[in-house]
Amino acid sequence: MTEPDLLAALNPPQREAVTHAGGPVLVVAGAGSGKTRVLTRRIAHLVSQRDVHPGSILAITFTNKAAAEMRSRVVDLVGNRARLMWVSTFHSACVRILRTEIDAMGFRKSFSIYDDTDAKRLMTLVARDQNLDPKKFPPRGLLNWVSNCKNELITPAQAAASASGLDEVRAEAYKVYNQRLRAANALDFDDLIMTTVLLFEQHPEIREAYRRRFRQVLVDEYQDTNHAQYLLIKQLCGDLGPDDGLPDDAPRIEPAELMVVGDSDQSIYAFRGATIRNILDFENDFPGANTILLEQNYRSTQTVLSAANAVIKNNSGRPSKRLWSQAGDGEKIVGYVADTEHDEARFVGNEIDALVDKGQGKYSDMAVFYRTNAQSRAFEEVFIRLGLPYRVVGGVRFYERREVRDALSYLRAISNPADDVSLRRIINVPKRGIGERAEVALAMLAANEQISFADAIDRADEAPGLATRSLNQVKAFGKMMADFRAMVDADLPASEILETVLKRSGMIDELRNSSDPQDETRVENLIELVKVAQEFVAQATTQDLEMDEDFELIESGTSLSTGAPQAAGEGPSDDVVAELADELTAGQPEPDASLGAFLERIALVADSDQIPDSSDDGGVVTLMTLHTAKGLEFDTVFLTGMEDGIFPHMRAMTDSAELAEERRLAYVGITRARKRLYLSRSVLRTLFGRPSHNPASRFFTEIPDELIDWRRKVSEVASWASTSADRSASARAAVASGTVFGSGRGATSKKTLPAVNTGDRVLHSTYGMGTVVATSGSGDNAKADVDFGSSGVKRFALKYAPLEKL
DNA sequence: TACTTCCTGCTTTTT
């Protein structure tokens, strides 16, 4: 694509952002102003410049999915040569750097990456060892505290030095937790960033190599970066001044060109350390910075924008921004007050049906948003009944399932023998007679001898108090793991190793022979995992071929060394350019089907990257949380559960900063809509398994009434519940004690048992439609096994299960 | 050692 084509269809501020040269740039962009488009075009523009080598571009996106999309769009625009650029999330970029450089930080290259669940497990162990009261110091809370430290780049020693009171305990937990991580040769998510920053601080020469490499750095969603990520950017393209750690006579390189794009009104990840300070202080952080404002919205109608503005303006202390649209007023916002969440779901379902019937859109043009994943249930139930095609994004994740985690723990323990957490997870999976006693004996040996758990297994003879029977089992297990590791040494592809592990460990056999109907699904999930591995291996092999093409491209003369001459005094010298060209060709990551590479992919890629394509004809309705909705847009958006206590979430209502974040979340949700916005709430909602009733969300009432077309305003339940304060209070009390509806704990209602037989179709409030495949027991003990297709087979006690015969 | 049965806490949001 030629240069004018790249710039066509952009408005003047966008064009300015795309072609900007020299000095850092902050693009402050409102919702729907074409942020991502600007970034994509800018990268394409850069690649099409003769003196910019694609390998010198580093673009950071928020999700891996966004990275993949941006990458393929740029390749579409300017061709294969763009494949050499780095487009990834902060985490993936750091892993890529650490895989090369981590020796310098005292880890081995085979390090494991611990996700949230692993981290929590490890922290639980630490807390137990420290004899911490789980009520006072829940692992989750400790982990949050540690995460904050890591985001602020506070080391355990520094934390201990400045902590007082309860924080002294937390700092101690942080220290031990990190020691255990190090011993397991593992890094958690926050470590990935923190360690990279520390690496650059402690090894200026390594940092300098990357500064020379990346000449163009672009960051999307800058409002959601945390302090550690900011420091990383600063290390890569800030002006470090005289304290840059290099010898005085070493050659310096000009800082790279930096462009960040963000909207402080869309910052919704402060809860995990993101800070809009990074946006507000950009001009101080990067002197000489330019700010470009994108205020025209191309996505939504003026009505939608007015609603969004009306909500967000209640946040104090935000820089003023006036978003405008040329799309006209469009349709009014539809408001609906439901009696129950089922009623709300029915309204949404019927409305979707009606819109499709009237030809006002396809299923794939519509999305239902909610605050928490648990709220998807009512919609699923109703949508199944109505026969609406839908897809829930997020929720119960594939990689969170027990059997999948077990399999991955095997792989990690094989790839990284020091990984005690993974090893201890699977030492008795499947059951092989190595119980708690045996495990403790081995752990004692490991502690006494200062060796890893894997080494303790190899020296099990020395373990104190290990029964002979257990000893034999442990030896057999050690032998098996050694065989698996030999497969890694022989460079067998990840998929092959996985298959062997599943078969030889006996995991598959145990599940196949099990009487628990759920285990059938588990087998299917493992087969699915094998498929994922096979696809990964296949992909790595084809990438290999593409890389070869790219090398040819470089060699055939498009590389930096033949590019336009640099202006004197600016940019890298010719020597540096030549060196850079060498580095670019030499330093390409070998595409890699190894076990380590596979594990890395699994750790970093969220499986919520499965947002349905709108290209399929008809398609499906998308259900997701507001957080997942970030960066997406739909013709029709249903914003549901607009109730105080739900959204804003109960736990955010007391804290003004958290409330402000919830409001930004509302702003994000509203601005996802192109043409039609529905807002709904329910007066009565089942929460924690019991009914509770909530007032309208403050965000709902902040929207001017004239923008809203009320379909139903006052619910009957609302009128009896709120006519008098007394009655309302007593109703609430009754609800709270579970006496009114009889579904509270201990007040099990007597319900007539649905008589089901094999082959009956039933509806479950959580799993949806299913078929009875077996029945057992009688009377109160009657149970049924129900097959829910993709959700698998579950066994229910008919007395309690929310099952309905169809 | 392994299976069963309570029982608790949980629901924010995710790279």
Add this chain to the structure above:
DNA sequence: GCAGGAAGTA
């Protein structure tokens, strides 16, 4: 109303 842990039992 469910998962995962703790405690109790074979």
